[in-house]
Amino acid sequence: MDPRHEVTGLILAGGQGRRMGGCDKGLEPFAGRPLVGHVHERLEGKVAAVWINANRHLAEYEALAERVVSDRESGFQGPLMGIHSGLCAVATPWVLVVPCDTPALPHDLVSRLVTGLGEGDIAVAHDGERLHPVVALIRTSLAADLAAALSDGERKIDRWYARHAWRAVDFSDCPEAFANLNTRDEKQRLEARLSEE
Numbered sequence: 001m002d003p004r005h006e007v008t009g010l011i012l013a014g015g016q017g018r019r020m021g022g023c024d025k026g027l028e029p030f031a032g033r034p035l036v037g038h039v040h041e042r043l044e045g046k047v048a049a050v051w052i053n054a055n056r057h058l059a060e061y062e063a064l065a066e067r068v069v070s071d072r073e074s075g076f077q078g079p080l081m082g083i084h085s086g087l088c089a090v091a092t093p094w095v096l097v098v099p100c101d102t103p104a105l106p107h108d109l110v111s112r113l114v115t116g117l118g119e120g121d122i123a124v125a126h127d128g129e130r131l132h133p134v135v136a137l138i139r140t141s142l143a144a145d146l147a148a149a150l151s152d153g154e155r156k157i158d159r160w161y162a163r164h165a166w167r168a169v170d171f172s173d174c175p176e177a178f179a180n181l182n183t184r185d186e187k188q189r190l191e192a193r194l195s196e197e
Helices: 033-042 058-062 080-091 109-118 140-151 157-161 183-195
Strands: 006-011 049-054 067-069 092-099 120-124 131-139 164-169
Touching: 006 033, 006 109, 033 049, 033 058, 033 092, 033 109, 049 058, 049 164, 058 067, 080 092, 080 131, 080 140, 080 157, 092 120, 109 120, 109 164, 120 140, 131 140, 131 157, 164 183
Parallel strands: 006 049, 006 092, 049 067, 120 164
Antiparallel strands: 092 131, 120 131
């Protein structure tokens, strides 16, 4: 698989940001630019295109990605709905989903997920201690199955993955790369750490 032709990156920025006071996390300033810009940079040039899944401030996001895809159903229904919306919209056979609040993702994320996929349909990052279900490479043809799961009320990513041939991909050498920002304190600490690198 050549990810520069067969994979579309999809940054999930469609949530409500409840733990950060309802802010639109992807647009939160981080080290001088929007948080989502740092995530975009980690994927740019390594996949066919980088899209953003967003449900607010669409004009701002459109300036930061090749395309913005909103959830197919309203009501902030969670990351599975964002993933489904991306799977339905892209033309590539694979989608790489990542959250908008992980600015330190590994530079080799794409290549390692592709390698770790093997014959599977889904490859999910594992930091040695826990799985990161919203950092995953997913076969686009699973869109119909995900639509059925959503219509049955499923909102848990790991339960949907369990229906398919999925692989955990080892990133235990860089667990700090998956730090995500749920509070302003976490944001300040990670800004300080990245500024020292």
